Amino acid sequence: MAVIEAIQTTYVETFDVASVTFSGIPATYEHLQLRICPRADQAYGWVELSVQVGVGGVIQTGTDYYSHWMAGYNSTETAGGGTARDYFKLSAASGDHPARAQYAGIVADILDYANPNKNTTVSGVGGTAHGTTTPYLAAFSGLWDGTGAIDTLKIHGWHLTGDLLRGTEISLYGLNSS
């Protein structure tokens, strides 16, 4: 059995999209990993992606999502959080402001996602560095404060509203223990 198995890759090829959804994720893995090379619709140097989870194919909405991060941009260090929202954040995508070829990188681990008795915590790092506008780099956490075996992930642009721009690539991996 493969230790790390590629579940699905989605490449935003022709048109910008509002979101990318991975559905029917098998419960057979111990953990999941998202590897993302994104650019999102926001007139700024960088922008956070927003993520919702699904149970039984139903996207979970409401105010059960939490996010925290520590980050740096240029010579500024910062930290923050967002509580009781309807998504958690992944930091960060390139915004629409830098050169068109500029995309970010994110690695996010989603732990014990199939356990119906635990809340789901995500940890990761991501960032974008470019030569014209504000770069951004962050270590982040996310929480879905609900229980249920997650079988769907829906990745949006900024605050569930901004598009994921052409060229954005998102791959989902499953991690096995044996």
Added chain:
Amino acid sequence: MADPGYIVDGVLTDGEAWIGIATTTLGAATATVTFTSTDDGQVGDFSQYMDLVVIAYVASDRAATGDMVTTWLNGDTTTSNYSYQTMVGDGRPAVEATSATTGGRGMDTRRCAAASSTNIFTAIVMNFFDVNSGKHKSAVATMANDIDSAVEDSYAGMAASTWKSQAPITSIQFGMNTGPNVAAGSKFSLFGVLPRMVA
């Protein structure tokens, strides 16, 4: 061109997404360590991978406490073709963020142990994203450099870097900012991360 061993008659027989491409462990101090795509359709051919991951356990032979690793892509050492954003903590206690539009070390990883810190190596993990695309090439790295006797060069940190080229990545060269050499015992492992395109 023959298929790699994990493809038999066109079928992917091993679903392993991370493929070990190569590992180099230095028996003696060496100026540079380079991984180059074999361009032959085999395991070492970078063109089949979505991402590349480097796990390095590395030190410099510089006669001082600290140094920095250089990481150049495709032999391009023009510093203006690179940019970075970093963030480190060294217990002073403030966290320090820095950025530059000219990356003097290529794809940045910040600090690295050096010769005065005997047997101490720095742990670095670098993720290179979408390495065969027409995008500028992005990387995110994490770094642990804990030198017990010299707090001023002990750091935990991370970095985002960009190589402002739309060419596919075909080689990665590591060296030292001051060095002059990568110290004996340093170890570099390169992994390819496969995509899975689902119709």
